[in-house]
Amino acid sequence: MANLTKTPIISVKNLVKLFPIREGIIRQxxxxxxxxxxxxxxxxxKGETFGLVGESGCGKTTTGRMLLHLLEPTSGSVIINDRDVxxxxxxxxxxxxxxxxxxxxxxxxxLFLTFLIPARFIPGINxxxxxxxxxxxxxxxxxxxxxxxxxxxxxxxxxxSLTRNxxxxxxxVALLFIWIFTFTITTFIxxxxxxxxxxxxxxxxxxxxxxxTKTGVIIAVFGVLSEWVLMFLVIIIGGRPYFPxxxxxxxxxxxxxxxxxxxxxxxxxxxxxxxxxxxRAFRKYIQLIFQDPYSSLNPRMTVYDIISEGLxxxxxxYNQKEKEQKVLELMDLVGLAxxxxxxxxxxxxxxxxxxxxxARALSVNPQIIVADEPVSALDVSIRAQILNLLDDLQNTxxxxxxxxxxxxxxxxxxxxxxxxxxxxxxxxxxxxxELFLRxxxxxxxxxxxxVPIPDPKTRKERIILRGDVPTPINPQPGCRFKDRCNYAKxxxxxxxxxDEVFPGHQVACWFSKEIYSSRGEAS
Amino acid sequence: xxxxxxxxxxxEHLKTQFFTEDGxxxxxxxxxxxxxRGEVLGLVGESGCGKTITSLSILKLVPTPPGKIVGGKVMFNGEDLLELSExxxxxxxxxxxxxxxxxxxxxxxxxFTVKNQILENIKLHQDVSEDEALEKGxxxxxxxxxxxxRRRINDYPHLFSGxxxxxxxxxxxxxxxxxxxxxxxxxxxxxxxxxxxVLDLIKDLQEDLNMAVLYITHNLGVIAxxxxxxxxxxxxNIVEYTDVNTIYDKPDHPYTRALLxxxxxxxxxxxxxxxxRGTVPNxxxxxxxxRFHPRCPYATEKCSTQVxxxxxxxxxxxxxxxxxxxx
Numbered sequence: 001m002a003n004l005t006k007t008p009i010i011s012v013k014n015l016v017k018l019f020p021i022r023e024g025i026i027r028q029x030x031x032x033x034x035x036x037x038x039x040x041x042x043x044x045x046k047g048e049t050f051g052l053v054g055e056s057g058c059g060k061t062t063t064g065r066m067l068l069h070l071l072e073p074t075s076g077s078v079i080i081n082d083r084d085v086x087x088x089x090x091x092x093x094x095x096x097x098x099x100x101x102x103x104x105x106x107x108x109x110x111l112f113l114t115f116l117i118p119a120r121f122i123p124g125i126n127x128x129x130x131x132x133x134x135x136x137x138x139x140x141x142x143x144x145x146x147x148x149x150x151x152x153x154x155x156x157x158x159x160x161s162l163t164r165n166x167x168x169x170x171x172x173v174a175l176l177f178i179w180i181f182t183f184t185i186t187t188f189i190x191x192x193x194x195x196x197x198x199x200x201x202x203x204x205x206x207x208x209x210x211x212x213t214k215t216g217v218i219i220a221v222f223g224v225l226s227e228w229v230l231m232f233l234v235i236i237i238g239g240r241p242y243f244p245x246x247x248x249x250x251x252x253x254x255x256x257x258x259x260x261x262x263x264x265x266x267x268x269x270x271x272x273x274x275x276x277x278x279x280r281a282f283r284k285y286i287q288l289i290f291q292d293p294y295s296s297l298n299p300r301m302t303v304y305d306i307i308s309e310g311l312x313x314x315x316x317x318y319n320q321k322e323k324e325q326k327v328l329e330l331m332d333l334v335g336l337a338x339x340x341x342x343x344x345x346x347x348x349x350x351x352x353x354x355x356x357x358x359a360r361a362l363s364v365n366p367q368i369i370v371a372d373e374p375v376s377a378l379d380v381s382i383r384a385q386i387l388n389l390l391d392d393l394q395n396t397x398x399x400x401x402x403x404x405x406x407x408x409x410x411x412x413x414x415x416x417x418x419x420x421x422x423x424x425x426x427x428x429x430x431x432x433x434e435l436f437l438r439x440x441x442x443x444x445x446x447x448x449x450x451v452p453i454p455d456p457k458t459r460k461e462r463i464i465l466r467g468d469v470p471t472p473i474n475p476q477p478g479c480r481f482k483d484r485c486n487y488a489k490x491x492x493x494x495x496x497x498x499d500e501v502f503p504g505h506q507v508a509c510w511f512s513k514e515i516y517s518s519r520g521e522a523s
Numbered sequence: 524x525x526x527x528x529x530x531x532x533x534x535e536h537l538k539t540q541f542f543t544e545d546g547x548x549x550x551x552x553x554x555x556x557x558x559x560r561g562e563v564l565g566l567v568g569e570s571g572c573g574k575t576i577t578s579l580s581i582l583k584l585v586p587t588p589p590g591k592i593v594g595g596k597v598m599f600n601g602e603d604l605l606e607l608s609e610x611x612x613x614x615x616x617x618x619x620x621x622x623x624x625x626x627x628x629x630x631x632x633x634x635f636t637v638k639n640q641i642l643e644n645i646k647l648h649q650d651v652s653e654d655e656a657l658e659k660g661x662x663x664x665x666x667x668x669x670x671x672x673r674r675r676i677n678d679y680p681h682l683f684s685g686x687x688x689x690x691x692x693x694x695x696x697x698x699x700x701x702x703x704x705x706x707x708x709x710x711x712x713x714x715x716x717x718x719x720x721v722l723d724l725i726k727d728l729q730e731d732l733n734m735a736v737l738y739i740t741h742n743l744g745v746i747a748x749x750x751x752x753x754x755x756x757x758x759x760n761i762v763e764y765t766d767v768n769t770i771y772d773k774p775d776h777p778y779t780r781a782l783l784x785x786x787x788x789x790x791x792x793x794x795x796x797x798x799x800r801g802t803v804p805n806x807x808x809x810x811x812x813x814r815f816h817p818r819c820p821y822a823t824e825k826c827s828t829q830v831x832x833x834x835x836x837x838x839x840x841x842x843x844x845x846x847x848x849x850x
Binding site for chain 1: 746767788795799
């Protein structure tokens with residue numbers, strides 16, 4: 001907990017998360033927003049434990065998830081280690097869009113160059129000439145014909161003759177299907193990717209993030225080969241084709257339309273993988289400990305599998321032996337016995353499962369750990385074990401913690417600094433001792449007085465708040481707490497800013513100073 | 524606090540077991556305590572220690588099979604509830620002894636209005652007309668602090684917030700002026716500020732109506748706020764019983780002490796929490812002798828072989844330990 005150097009490892013600025021509420025059956029329109037996190041700003045310093053406390057629905061978990069990029073912020077920024085990670089997902093979607101456009105254009109250019117120009121514009125090689133070649137019936141010449149002219153034309157002609165010779169509908173449909181499939185994959189995506197990725201990298205001067213040349217080549221080669229095979233089959237079975245002009249042109253255009261749609265769809269499907277890769281690199285620095293140790297461990301994986309998964313993903317172990325060694329070290333670190341290594345989660349108690357979850361988070365050597373209610377699902381006597389463990393780990397590994405909890409006693413025990421949230425807003429941020437000694441926000445004061453103290457002699461006058469926590473859906477302007485606040489005045493209809501009242505003690509209340517001085521007189 | 528009169532409820536050596544495929548779970552083993560009118564008894568313990576099964580045994584609501592009350596007595600107003608017919612028990616449940624449950628979200632039926640559910644109990648146990656029952660229902664909802672009770676009584680449970688639902692549950696439980704209320708973790712699912720409201724409400728109503736309350740919780744803070752006497756349960760036994768001040772000032776049983784030292788405090792800074800090593804035992808094959816001995820720092824040979832006696836250290840301060848008052 002000690003040796004705090006005042007360098008922010010995480011800077012959160014004006015972070016907002018809105019969850020839109022949609023209504024309507026056919027056309028859904030946004031009728032309102034859940035203001036889950038509404039314009040919060042705070043820093044977390046290296047090596048400290050930052051407590052985030054509030055009642056259910058105050059946005060503390062949403063904040064924790066946005067830090068890990070498990071949720072995309074609506075606006076604002078999260079800077080981790082001097083790197084803005086807020087738009088990570090958005091940035092990728094944009095580059096991906098540029099790439100898609102490039103791919104479609106190069107694909108179209110390729111189509112035009114290979115299929116249309118040679119057949120129509122090179123002198124001597126025209127439809128009549130080619131038709132005559134095909135009429136010769138030579139398979140080899142037909143092959144040359146395919147290479148030079150629109151493959152689609154020939155195929156369609158062959159299909160036409162097939163329908164005469166072989167009027168079996170299902171067979172023709174099957175062939176048509178193969179044709180669309182091979183044609184789409186090969187000519188468009190294959191060549192498009194093949195040409196677009198180097199072009200894209202040339203334009204952007206950055207390393208490739210998406211499936212690149214290699215995949216493109218494989219698809220293109222496979223496609224060309226399969227098309228050739230199909231072509232020969234059709235020609236041999238179908239006999240001599242003939243050559244109509246206008247309809248084939250229309251069909252070619254239709255085919256291109258299909259290609260474009262197919263390409264876009266394919267890109268949509270493909271876009272998640274590189275996003276994950278980028279996120280993964282980022283999550284090496286920041287890991288999560290979950291609330292529920294029962295649902296956060298895969299019941300089909302052994303302890304070894306669970307802990308070593310991260311080592312595998314980041315390539316942190318070079319061989320099997322080293323991997324096992326590292327898993328055992330981690331297990332020792334969190335207080336699990338070596339013989340637990342090949343057991344399954346159901347064989348453990350809640351506290352031990354939480355230890356497995358902690359070992360999993362630590363496996364990738366993170367700098368920051370977000371602990372979302374790490375002990376609230378555990379029994380009283382087990383809580384102490386886990387809290388002590390977290391404390392020990394911080395001392396030995398120099399971790400930075402962000403602890404999200406609703407229990408003020410837990411927050412007081414673990415945190416160096418505490419932020420109090422209420423309905424998506426930051427109410428008060430201060431050092432732990434300062435906050436518990438001198439709560440300045442009326443909400444913090446009420447929250448603290450509501451916590452039962454395990455000592456009957458300190459039975460005190462509680463501040464009982466009126467009513468319930470207001471809904472975060474389209475909240476009224478002004479202070480979120482004003483309807484339940486005993487000090488509320490007209491000015492509270494304006495939204496208070498989070499101001500530094502004492503050094504390091506920020507409060508979002510218009511009357512914090514007056515409340516403080518009036519309390520001073522009373523005591 | 525001392526209570527001169529006869530206890531309202533007296534448990535004598537209650538034993539409840541569950542007969543499962545894996546073996547017999549000795550969930551409640553030899554539990555005895557007394558509860559007087561106007562007293563709040565806090566039953567505290569970790570999950571699986573048998574506190575909920577104790578309360579269900581009092582009302583004979585233990586799911587049978589696999590559960591069965593295999594021994595002991597539950598004396599209520601001089602009659603043994605375990606020997607009563609099911610018909611007589613129905614008259615007692617919700618009328619003389621009421622219960623409120625942990626989760627107000629699942630304890631109310633979502634397809635009936637609140638009116639329907641509050642009035643059901645009143646009409647079942649009291650000879651009143653529909654209109655009188657409705658008036659009584661509205662009165663109860665006002666008593667538990669639900670604003671606009673006359674309008675809101677026609678609402679469905681989903682229209683109420685968590686705290687308001689728990690208030691509705693309390694209104695239902697109090698509808699027949701019970702002599703005794705069993706509250707099984709009534710505030711665990713609620714937020715702290717709402718918990719404070721509900722605790723206040725239960726305390727006020729208990730004093731106004733002079734009810735006996737059996738308050739079950741794992742939260743030692745809540746116990747300190749509300750209880751007069753405390754019984755600490757561990758693995759199916761009551762390990763310590765005394766009044767609320769003594770339990771926090773001079774806890775005797777090693778488990779109680781360890782439990783108190785292991786909780787983080789909001790009112791003071793603790794550099795390091797005390798730890799109870801190991802985990803809660805499996806109640807199919809509980810440890811021999813004292814059930815706490817594998818986790819007890821003071822355990823000796825004797826603890827692992829002999830079941831400890833209930834030692835009365837001071838008047839009405841019992842400790843279930845071989846070394847009571849000597850550690």
